[in-house]
Amino acid sequence: MTPAPSSSPLPLLVFEDVAKSFTLHLRGGAVLPVIAGATLAVHPGECVVLGGASGAGKSSLLKMAYGNYRCAAGAIRVRDGDRSVDLATAAPREILGLRRTTLAYVSQFLRVIPRVGARAVVEAAGIEGGLAPAAARTRAADLLARLNLPKRLWALPPATFSGGEQQRVNIARGLIADRPILLMDEPTASLDAQNRAVVVDLIAEKRAAGTAILGIFHDADVRQAVATRIVDVSAFHGALAA
């Protein structure tokens, strides 16, 4: 495992006693408890990896940290400059603001936008994240080249790309801007060894720049290479009502 950074300033992302359950109204209102009592902090330069079996609630935790899923209880505090915002109670506008400035998220699958080419998708994410258009354009090209996306694909919309190609566009899109918090949900699942190694390098660079990373990595080698700490999500099941 990778050594944790020596100095530990304030955490950028903190889960405080977070719970998540789903009420399935289409199944007679059955309640599916997923997580309870989740407490966790991610500091600048750390890469905390969520472990646990499939269905344990790893993706749900990440989605809550992005404001994509609601919290049933507890607080998720995101440091935004001098202030701290609780995602559990933040207004939609605040969450959208944090996504522009502070939170980056690499989802498991790329949600394609019709008619927009791969490089333009990545570039737009950079501009939205505060880069100047010229810088975004250069960085998008650098990232796609490093991730070995064939240049002939850059102008094409990713809708027809293979899973691995789409995922590399997705990674480039998530990494292009310099946001302090990076959430990654199995970004390497559909990549070959060469590209997995590129992602490992990119993560190391983000850590060196002080990014706080919370991720899910299925592949044991990748996990060993990137994790500063592994948190088993099943530890957050103990408090669940049977």
Add this chain to the structure above:
Amino acid sequence: MEPLLSVAGLTKRYGGRLACDGIGFTLDPGEVLAVVGESGSGKSTLLSLIAGEVAADAGSVAYRMRDGATRDLDTLSLVERRALMRTDWGFVRQDATQGLRMAVSAGGNVGERLMGVGDRHYGRIRATALDWLARVEIAADRIDDPPTRFSGGMRQRLQIARNLVTAPRLVLMDEPTSGLDVSVQARLLDMIRGLVAELGLAVIIVTHDLAVARLLSHRVLVMRAGRVIETGLTDQVLDDPQAAYTQLLVSSVLAA
């Protein structure tokens, strides 16, 4: 920041039926709100009430004018209200024949809104119209054709040009892509997405298509039988719906 638009308690009854029942929300500059719900849930009525085309039984609509003052739209004179609709607001209709002047050329459709804001210079109006036709991907040599000769997708693009030419700050859209072929829809959606971001427009878009809401909107308002069932951040409402009705709506479509 003060909102651009504040809607409170909007209510409209048709006979014994409540088409809108106490609808309220606020909209910030540059914010895109999608109103979703099945047919007959009151979405179009809500837009008509906001635009003042149908009189509300109760409730209010307040708008922050260009001079920074927030006015209750009920207090505007007819002339002031018309001026607002012609300049600072746009309304893209589901049925293009209601949003366009079908007997007037494409250039005339765009130019008319410009003349409405006082431009009388023929050459400049035609140049601006040409520029807007190009932005909505209508070839320059179609400028003298009336929209009756246009396809469905072209008509909707012309409506968009007609509405945006006066640089409005708020645009209402009622199902702008429904009834079009899938590929035509995709092109139109992409165009709307680009223009909305580039111009920083505030938009209220009515749609029954959750994929449209996901692609275009920041926030979503779910309506059923005239009421707001659930509202929030668009991806949160679609991916983690709380209300039984929203769960049903989300589960009845494939991967919105």
